[in-house]
Amino acid sequence: MRRSKRIIMQKVFVVGSPSFCEDCVKNIEGQYGFRVLGAAYSKEEAALLIADLSPDILIVDADVNEGGINVGEQLKKQREDIIVFIASDYSSIDLLQRAIAKGLNGIVKKPVSAAALADAVEKAKKCGTCQITDEGQSKEIFVFYAPKGGVGKTTLAVNLSGLIASQKGKNMKIAVADLDVWANVQSMLQLKGGRSIADWDLYLDNFNPEELRNYVVTHPLGFDIIPGIKRITEAGIFTAEFTSKFFEVVQNIYDLIIVDTNSTINDGTTVAFEKATRIFVIGTLEVPTLKGLNDLKEVFDLLGVSMHKIRMVLNRIPEKPDISIKEVAQLIPFPLIAKIKENPEVRVAVNRGEIYAVTHPDSEFRYEIAKLAAGIIGLEQEISQRQKGFFKFGAKRLR
Ligand SMILES: Nc1ncnc2c1ncn2[C@@H]1O[C@H](COP(=O)(O)OP(=O)(O)O)[C@@H](O)[C@H]1O
Ligand SMILES: [Mg+2]
Known part of the structure; x- marks a missing residue:
């Protein structure tokens, strides 16, 4: 210790x-x-x-x-x-x-x-809290996961990376690693270049930091993207052995690694859960999602994933929810830390390769994303500023 x-x-x-x-x-x-x-x-x-x-x-x-x-x-x-x-x-x-x-x-x-x-x-x-990180681990690994696709994992992972990068500048080396077999972090940000993560198989054996820039793509905000596989036939790369080695190496380079995943749990996802210092489970206000969350808790228990590192985020909440958020919050088996509304502007930003939380610093969306960065970018300051804003404009909050 x-x-x-x-x-x-x-x-x-x-x-x-x-x-x-x-x-x-x-x-x-x-x-x-x-x-x-x-x-x-x-x-x-x-x-x-x-x-x-x-x-x-x-x-x-x-x-x-x-x-x-x-x-x-x-x-x-x-x-x-x-x-x-x-x-x-x-x-x-x-x-x-x-x-x-x-x-x-x-x-x-x-x-x-x-x-x-x-x-x-x-x-x-x-x-921000004790017992979140595994003992002795100094680097942060944030894993975005959902038992269902299309809930906003990639959108939120990219926005969190951009927000932290824009706040911490060169003081924090950040990478978004795309471990989704349907990789789309790079295309969401509309950036070209880099290699397939499958090419890391050989690279990891003879790792040379000077060659890193050939493998990653640097976003204008300063964080790196580790592109996923370039074609689905490469999906077999995510073995436990490869993924463990991958994390061991990238952990030595970056202070924060934000990991995007797919809803199917493969050996790569399992290793990511194990290495994670926080797991953000993303859900929407839909009955099948909610059922999936309870099954997921069982899976985490079986895999021995520590409950301390799991946080729940509700995304794409409709303007007029037909299910009560309060009731849902009681049903979900993980602590709910952010409630993000469906925002058509976010979808437009995604389609343009923009990071809404950065381009719209006063938005409610950015405020909710900042909650995911608690302990990294002074959350309390964010909240008090936000509350001042709310009182000033008399806006309604979700909770
Ligand atoms: N809060 C939000 N408001 C509006 N659209 C959103 C929001 N979050 C995500 N989306 C949209 O939902 C779609 C799926 O998001 P994505 O991040 O690709 O999901 P996943 O990675 O879970 O499959 C995208 O078109 C994205 O623009
Ligand atoms: Mg995705």
């Missing part, structure tokens, strides 16, 4: 029963640069003290009155930049998902140790 060696003072505040707070002080105070500034036994007391003490990290006992998640959520509203963990007796995926869905940063196990807290904080700073 890797840990930052630099010690920076971090102010901690704890909320819970007297014995929980005492344990925290005993185990955390003075270690890894943590200072436990204060403790509160109730939400009201905590609200007052947090305003005074401005802690960096808040640990809320899951068993506190009204429930740790509710209390954590309300306290986080007071100070958006505070890192909030729920302390629990057991590492429950359900609790973790609920915490993340409420915008909290994850769970830590009781009794909370300074070492575990340091790890959780490091991960939260890196990717």
Whole structure:
């Protein structure tokens, strides 16, 4: 397990029963640069003290009155930049998902140790929540997947890449890798050149970074496209061995790899799920999609894919949905992080090879895409700006 060696003072505040707070002080105070500034036994007391003490990290006992998640959520509203963990007796995926869905940063196990807290904080700073990344992995791999085609996987993958590239510039090396057997990332962006991913088979054996530019296509926004197969007869390339080797090599070159896939799960997709630090499952408001999602959860369980890294995105939501989003959100087995409306302008942009989230910085579409980049491009700033915009124009939001 890797840990930052630099010690920076971090102010901690704890909320819970007297014995929980005492344990925290005993185990955390003075270690890894943590200072436990204060403790509160109730939400009201905590609200007052947090305003005074401005802690960096808040640990809320899951068993506190009204429930740790509710209390954590309300306290986080007071100070958006505070890192909030729920302390629990057991590492429950359900609790973790609920915490993340409420915008909290994850769970830590009781009794909370300074070492575990340091790890959780490091991960939260890196990717917004703890327990998203696999231990020791420093590069991000975002996989877009859907049990159904035509739901917007490629559109969203391309928009996310463009948005992050436009914000991070040269500070982040980004690639979109097309692992779809019906590859179309490159054609969606209307860019020519590069080689088929099938040509990487030989290239990987004698990898030479200087030749990389022959294999990829660089988008004007600065991110690279790793084109998919050029004809369907090459689809056999996606074996577990090839795909694993591919990720090992590209992970050394890029900080963020955004992977587009097809709905059929082949060995390549399975490896992508395993390597992913986040999996965005894309769905639409249609009954067959919703059924597919439950089957998908079973598949993820069977494959041993960690639930912590899965996020759900609803796309192409009609202006007047005939199924209630609220009901759907309760039915889907993954935390829902973005709700994207059907937007004819997005379709037009796709047909022109444009990246709508970049060409339309004030759009709701861009705001939802930014949520997928949480932890990479200051989401909180995005949200507060967006909310100001909403209040100003009195626009309606989906939720
Ligand atoms: N939010 C949206 N609003 C309108 N059209 C969209 C939206 N998202 C995707 N589309 C359109 O849906 C179609 C399928 O998208 P695509 O990204 O190719 O799906 P997939 O990769 O899942 O097969 C494209 O024509 C695209 O322009
Ligand atoms: Mg696609």
